[in-house]
Amino acid sequence: MSTPKASGEAPRRRLPRGALTPERIVTASLALLDEQGLAAFTMPRLGRTLGADQTAVYRHFASKDDLVLAVADRLLTEAFEDFEPAGDDWRGTLVDVCQRVRTTYVSHPAAAVLSGPRITTGSSEMKAADAVVGALRTAGIPDPELALYYRVIADFALLWSGGLAGFRILDESIQEAERTTWATAYATAPDQFGNLHAISGDLDRIESEQVFDTALELLLDSIAERAARARTGQDTA
């Protein structure tokens, strides 16, 4: 009689053998992070979500950290699914790459914050990385600097998107509180911050996404400018 306790709790049968796979676990992790947030991403809850024991995941990932790496990988895979470089429109290619990262991060903010520091240039999605280099070459950037600008674009996409996700994760209430910080600071020293006060009306209307887009435009404008200078033979001195 191995029948478990006759309490109200459904005893949950043992899962069949291949029920859990790395893919399924990563998918469940992402769903848990999206729906319940960063704090809910624990092994017990993940196990429950999967209908398994809380330690079952350890049969597929050596540690939670390992799982996080896999989630990070999934995020980038999702970002660059069916990505193709836009031929000779180098600027379009770069904008596309950066916005793909941003869009993915903002739609999975908790997962992005978790994996953000674990993703560095070159962990996966080499195809996109290669496209960035190709685009810069198309633009006419000469060779030793090209690597530097590549890093600028790659770091911009990853770091700035990660920061955006971090902001997105904070409770609405906290975001509100930080907004009011401005008001109180003005109140205590009204004329000390005249410059800031003069633009406070404009500041309120700015969305973080718009800031991202503007920064990208500024970076690309400068890169285009330097490419033009390089083509006409002038050096940067």
Add this chain to the structure above:
Amino acid sequence: MSTPKASGEAPRRRLPRGALTPERIVTASLALLDEQGLAAFTMPRLGRTLGADQTAVYRHFASKDDLVLAVADRLLTEAFEDFEPAGDDWRGTLVDVCQRVRTTYVSHPAAAVLSGPRITTGSSEMKAADAVVGALRTAGIPDPELALYYRVIADFALLWSGGLAGFRILDESIQEAERTTWATAYATAPDQFGNLHAISGDLDRIESEQVFDTALELLLDSIAERAARARTGQDTA
């Protein structure tokens, strides 16, 4: 006979009344984070560091999260200690502000990673924020766009520095592992990533700090360019 157990452990006398202050606790937190890293920043260890009970900190901070906010504040205070805007050298002022954030974050990477997502434009150090706006005004940026560029600079400094800190925190071993990811990817699909491969030699020599500086230069070049256009009366269309 209130003498405690005669074991080898020194019994640690009760601390006198004003021994703990928020300032001292924040200082100890920062030291702990700097010396032992993110994982060591726990209430028990912090208490031990202070020579106090593991729960003593709760008399001064409602939660660990509150303490993190205070650490974040300390970081920015440190960054902008004796900061003065550089008069009409607007570009110098902006570079100074951004590099102060970067330098502080990189010298306290664990603290920066912890507090990074909690710092948004305007939480403290309004003086620096005001100086950024002033610098942009000196540069000649007209008014509705000025707010946008202000956000670009502020977000750049905070988000990018935070990202740098995140990278800094990873073990050397992990950093090494990520570097080798490149090599293996080349091995599996050698010619698919020709662009990348062509610059791999240059890439190895690039430091993250250099990427930060370059990105800042690119942003400022574009801002200067747009300011010049605005002064000569052309519009951006």
Add this chain to the structure above:
DNA sequence: GGGTTAAGTCAATACCTTTGACTAAGAGAT
């Protein structure tokens, strides 16, 4: 059908944050 292997489970360890009750340090009043 029997044996093997590894996927899923269980129990236990060593942490962690946070709370509530307790105690005594030191300030202020008399």
Add this chain to the structure above:
DNA sequence: ATCTCTTAGTCAAAGGTATTGACTTAACCC
């Protein structure tokens, strides 16, 4: 000098966490 009172520091405990080692048993191979 003593008495009282507030509250900073302490203690014990609850409830959560990651991770490990021993166990069971499902499913594959022969």
